[in-house]
Amino acid sequence: MVCVLVAALLLLAPVDPGVSAAPGVSASDPGSAEARRGRARGAFERGSYSEAALEFEALWREGHVASDLFNAAASRIALRQHTHAVVHLEALLALPTLTPAQREEASALLRTARTETRAVPIELRTPRPLDDSLAITVSFVAAYATEQRPDLTFTVRPAERTVLSLDPGVWRLSVSDPRFESVTQEVRVEAAGAAPQIFELRPRPDGRALRRFTLAWSGAGAAGIVVGASLLGVGQGRWSANLDGPIETCQGGEPLYAVAACRRAIASAGTLRTAGAAVLGVGAGALIGGLVARVADPKKRRLGWIVTASIGGLATVGGAVALGLGAQAFGREDDRTSWTDSDRSAIGRAGATHTVGGVFLGLGGGMLASAVTGLLLDRSGRFQLAAGPQFRVGGASLVFEGRF
Numbered sequence: 565m566v567c568v569l570v571a572a573l574l575l576l577a578p579v580d581p582g583v584s585a586a587p588g589v590s591a592s593d594p595g596s597a598e599a600r601r602g603r604a605r606g607a608f609e610r611g612s613y614s615e616a617a618l619e620f621e622a623l624w625r626e627g628h629v630a631s632d633l634f635n636a637a638a639s640r641i642a643l644r645q646h647t648h649a650v651v652h653l654e655a656l657l658a659l660p661t662l663t664p665a666q667r668e669e670a671s672a673l674l675r676t677a678r679t680e681t682r683a684v685p686i687e688l689r690t691p692r693p694l695d696d697s698l699a700i701t702v703s704f705v706a707a708y709a710t711e712q713r714p715d716l717t718f719t720v721r722p723a724e725r726t727v728l729s730l731d732p733g734v735w736r737l738s739v740s741d742p743r744f745e746s747v748t749q750e751v752r753v754e755a756a757g758a759a760p761q762i763f764e765l766r767p768r769p770d771g772r773a774l775r776r777f778t779l780a781w782s783g784a785g786a787a788g789i790v791v792g793a794s795l796l797g798v799g800q801g802r803w804s805a806n807l808d809g810p811i812e813t814c815q816g817g818e819p820l821y822a823v824a825a826c827r828r829a830i831a832s833a834g835t836l837r838t839a840g841a842a843v844l845g846v847g848a849g850a851l852i853g854g855l856v857a858r859v860a861d862p863k864k865r866r867l868g869w870i871v872t873a874s875i876g877g878l879a880t881v882g883g884a885v886a887l888g889l890g891a892q893a894f895g896r897e898d899d900r901t902s903w904t905d906s907d908r909s910a911i912g913r914a915g916a917t918h919t920v921g922g923v924f925l926g927l928g929g930g931m932l933a934s935a936v937t938g939l940l941l942d943r944s945g946r947f948q949l950a951a952g953p954q955f956r957v958g959g960a961s962l963v964f965e966g967r968f
Contacts, residue, residue: 597627604635613642614712621652621714630659634670641673646680647704647731651716653677681729682753685760688722688739691767697721698741700763705734705750725760739763745862766862766942774857777941781854781934788847788930795840802833803915807908834894834915838887841919842926845883849876849930853938862942869938876931883925890918 604619617639623632637652653674657667688698697719704713720726730753738748744765751758806829853872859865893914 597623597629601632608635608639608642613639614710617643617645617648618712618714630656630662630666634666634673637670637673637677641677644680645704645713645731646677647702647729648713648716649677650674650681650729678729681731682755682757684728684730684735684751684753684758686718686720686726686728686737686763687724687760688720688763688765690722690744690765694722698739698744698765701738701740702728702730703736703738704731705736722765730758737761737763739765741765742768744768768862773941777938778854778857781850781857781937783854785847785849785851785854785930785934788843788850790847792840792842792844792847792926796837796844797840799833799835799837799840803830803837806830806833807912807915830911830915831894834918837915838890838919838922842922845923845926845928846930847926849879849927849932850934852931853934856935857938857941866939866942869935869942872931873935873939876928876933876935879924879928880932881928883921883923883928886917886921887925888921890914890916890921893917 600619600623604616604623607613607619608616617636620632620636620639623629624636633652633656637649637656640646640649640652653670656662656670657674662670686700688700698721700718700720702716702718704711706713718726718728730751732753732755734750734752736748736750738746740746745768747763747765749761749763751761806826853869856865856868856872859868894911896910896914
């Protein structure tokens with residue numbers, strides 16, 4: 565095989581007609597193309613095939629002389645790197661300037677190289693149909709640092725199956741396109757070939773959409789924290805004033821039933837405190853989900869939203885349970901009997917359970933809502949969310965508008 569390759573090198577080694585040295589560069593100059601070709605041929609003849617391949621490939625990139633590309637392919641075959649040889653020879657046969665003899669020689673060498681490779685089907689899947697092709701970079705995972713194989717790039721049309729001819733071994737396949745998140749897969753090509761490699765491409769979210777998402781949820785979360793903390797403070801003040809007041813003011817008897825009034829005041833204060841805690845929790849959860857969008861790595865950002873949604877779901881369930889238990893405990897103490905120190909302690913514990921339930925219910929709801937909308941953004945890449953306050957006589961509200 566090596567003898568055949570040397571003969572092929574000698575056949576196509578001369579410079580193509582019409583190609584001359586660059587102006588001001590002598591053919592005897594060590595840096596001239598002719599001098600470099602001579603060194604590359606010498607490297608091939610003494611068995612330094614890697615050196616020869618790299619030099620011929622560099623000459624081809626710089627001058628596009630057909631003999632350089634052929635000799636690069638021959639050098640790669642001598643290295644048993646048939647995938648690179650197939651790529652070089654296919655590019656060579658696409659040139660319209662080859663003579664019939666050159667075309668025949670290149671075709672014969674291509675058939676020889678192709679028999680040593682294995683078929684690896686590739687398919688790219690995108691959420692929406694695309695009219696243009698995508699580039700896939702193929703890199704050989706070498707067992708030794710001295711084994712040099714340049715990366716190869718192929719163009720593949722989405723939704724169409726493309727078959728690559730790869731040498732046996734481990735290959736790293738990467739798809740990098742500004743419209744999609746980068747995807748990398750490793751495939752081990754055995755003697756019998758390899759299973760089809762399917763790439764599920766996710767749209768890359770627009771940076772502006774991520775900034776809008778972060779601003780909307782973080783702003784809403786901050787507003788919720790401020791409002792919730794205010795309500796919580798007012799509710800706690802009323803709760804403490806009523807619960808810690810003199811017991812004598814909440815004793816039963818005709819005609820005022822003071823104990824009923826005390827319990828209604830406590831219930832009202834507890835409801836306000838729990839509502840404030842829930843709003844505070846919603847704000848904190850929304851803020852957490854909004855800040856996750858600031859993570860630059862798409863995979864880590866998606867994982868952050870998944871973890872946030874999972875924790876939010878658990879917090880919602882736990883908060884609902886605690887809220888129900890607190891309400892039941894408070895209901896058991898809601899009678900018209902005289903108020904004692906034991907009643908005060910029981911009502912305090914019931915109110916604390918109720919408020920903690922409100923915090924976790926709100927926190928879980930905020931985390932779950934923000935994380936789910938974040939995952940929708942990650943999936944579509946087109947999600948738009950805006951938030952803004954609205955004020956009216958008698959109240960205010962925070963309005964979210966979304967489209968995806």
